[in-house]
Amino acid sequence: MKYHLIDNKLFIKNRKNFTAKMKPSSLAVFNSNDIYPISADSTMPFEQHRDIFYLSGVDQEESILVLFPDCPKEKHREILFLKETNEHIAVWEGEKLTKEAAYKTSGIKTVYWLKDMEKVMFELMTQCDTVYINTNEHYRASVETETREDRFTKWLKDEYPAHAVAKSNPILQRLRSVKDKIELDLIQQACDITEKGFRRVLGFVKPGVWEYEIEAEFMHE
Structure with a gap:
């Protein structure tokens, strides 16, 4: 369904409110949902994870948002990682966000392609002490499927076991309960x-x- 672009001031404010609640020297990571298969080459319609949308406005698969308010490099305090797009992908898979469109949508200036994620994350992880992970803690949640967020969290803990881990969910629950x-x-x-x-x-x-x-x-x- 067609919808108009949401004013990115909303997402900028949401990120500011979230990072104000983070511990010193910490970063937070948020992942898009998977596109879930039905059978053969059929898939279910994509539904974005509400939290990454709340903080960025990005409604696209294979997207990652990183927030690191204390990062020494100002350009790395807010980062989007997106699936790389080109004319061929636009024809066969549909239009994807360009770096310029991602900035217009989210207000985030630093946008990398997903292929650069591990290299950039290595640099960021050497500069922080705590990582906020985004887990589903709803009291009625009963999820058997391993989500993209779950897989990323496992990878992060395996690659960087010395870092402390904190939870984004309690902060988001409080923030999202009050509407702008x-x-x-x-x-x-x-x-x-x-x-x-x-x-x-x-x-x-x-x-x-x-x-x-x-x-x-x-x-x-």
């Missing part, structure tokens, strides 16, 4: 669209109308 005005306006816009859809459907439903026809009317609105 931009968020409230977006929620209201979504409510308005939904209301119009239901009102359109109410005038369309009658005997002999099929579900897919109702869906088409709703989506059109």
Whole structure:
């Protein structure tokens, strides 16, 4: 579904609020969700991890956000790692974020391709003492699938066992429970669209109308 670009001031503010709660000399890492297979070469529609979206606005697979507010290099205090794109990928897989588009979306100036992640992470890890990992700690969570976040956390702990580990989730739970005005306006816009859809459907439903026809009317609105 088409949607308008969200003002990146929201994501800039969200990152500022999050990093203000971090321990000194620490960095935090957030990963995109996987694209999950169905069978053969079929996959489920991609659904972004809510936390990386909350902090960056990036709605794309194979993306990583790193926040390191105390980094000696200013350009490495906020970093995005993205899947490299080109004209061939745009044709066969669909348009992906360029470095320029990623900056416009997130407000993050430093964007690397994913192939550079391990090299850059090595440099960052020599400059910090604590790593914030993002785990699912919802009290109703019952996840059997190993997520991209889980795999990254295992890799990080294996590669850098001497670093202390902290949890991002408690910070995010507190921050996300209070909505910014931009968020409230977006929620209201979504409510308005939904209301119009239901009102359109109410005038369309009658005997002999099929579900897919109702869906088409709703989506059109």
